[in-house]
Amino acid sequence: MDVWTLKEAAQFLRLSERALYDLARARRLPAALVGGKWVFPAEALRRWLVDQAEAGGRAAPPPILAGSHDPLLDWAVRQSGCGLALRAGGSLDGLDALVAGTALVAALHLRDEEGGFNEAAVRAALPGAPLVGLTWAWREQGLITPPGNPAGLSAIADLARPGLRVIGRQPRAGSHVALVGLLSDAGVALRDVAFLPEPALAEDEVAAAVLRGAADAGFGIRAEAARAALGFVPLLRERFDLVLHRRDAFEAPMQALLAFARTPLFAERAARMGGYDVTETGRVSFNL
Missing domain, CATH: 3.40.190.10 (Periplasmic binding protein-like II)
Known part of the structure; x- marks a missing residue:
């Protein structure tokens, strides 16, 4: 059957009809009130039961x-x-x-x-x-540069150029993990890049540092470069x-x-x- 009555659903769950009624009223499981009677979509109730078992009593996390x-x-x-x-x-x-x-x-x-x-x-x-x-x-990641890319940056290894000021990200950021991997692939050590003392804590802060002239380049997403009318060199699709x-x-x-x-x-x-x-x-x- 596609839909169960209160009695049928209670038998399936091995609950009393009163306990199931209380759960349905509290919207704790899949149920619908139709014509003054509670009915239960069978497949949705089965999935709910599996999900409850997989949760293993895990407390609901905050939103x-x-x-x-x-x-x-x-x-x-x-x-x-x-x-x-x-x-x-x-x-x-x-x-x-x-x-x-x-x-x-x-x-x-x-x-x-x-x-x-x-x-x-x-x-x-x-x-x-x-x-x-x-x-x-899916996002485009790459080098964010001043308008027109005056330094002519074209590859990740260019970040190691002497005198180039680079805005980095905090070590626990996915962009930092990606940057380290790309530099490693290019044979460039992280210490060879002249990062600014304070990292950017978000994507928009990378673009902001380049826009105000505090950095000559940064690693970030195309969307932020476009919003600030900055140059962008694509390197990675993630x-x-x-x-x-x-x-x-x-x-x-x-x-x-x-x-x-x-x-x-x-x-x-x-x-x-x-x-x-x-x-x-x-x-x-x-x-x-």
């Missing part, structure tokens, strides 16, 4: 989206009214918050040695946990994921955010910002 800073994500969280609070401290900070249960979602863009994104880091941090990675967007426990993906905050990301307004904003590919937004990138 916080922690991790990497992304301007399109920041905008969408506000516009969607999803109720998530943003805590941008870098991808590794977001992963730690997911492990500790102090955030509902981790925003990550961690490139692994094989050229993949995020899954290896998540597996290592939470082995065996029922997690899902949802693609937020996948930016939202990672969370599987059952939390069906809760109201994430569903509201993903629903908004399917609207024409979202697609128009991404196109206007530049450097984003949102054709896969909301798609499962990995399922652990």
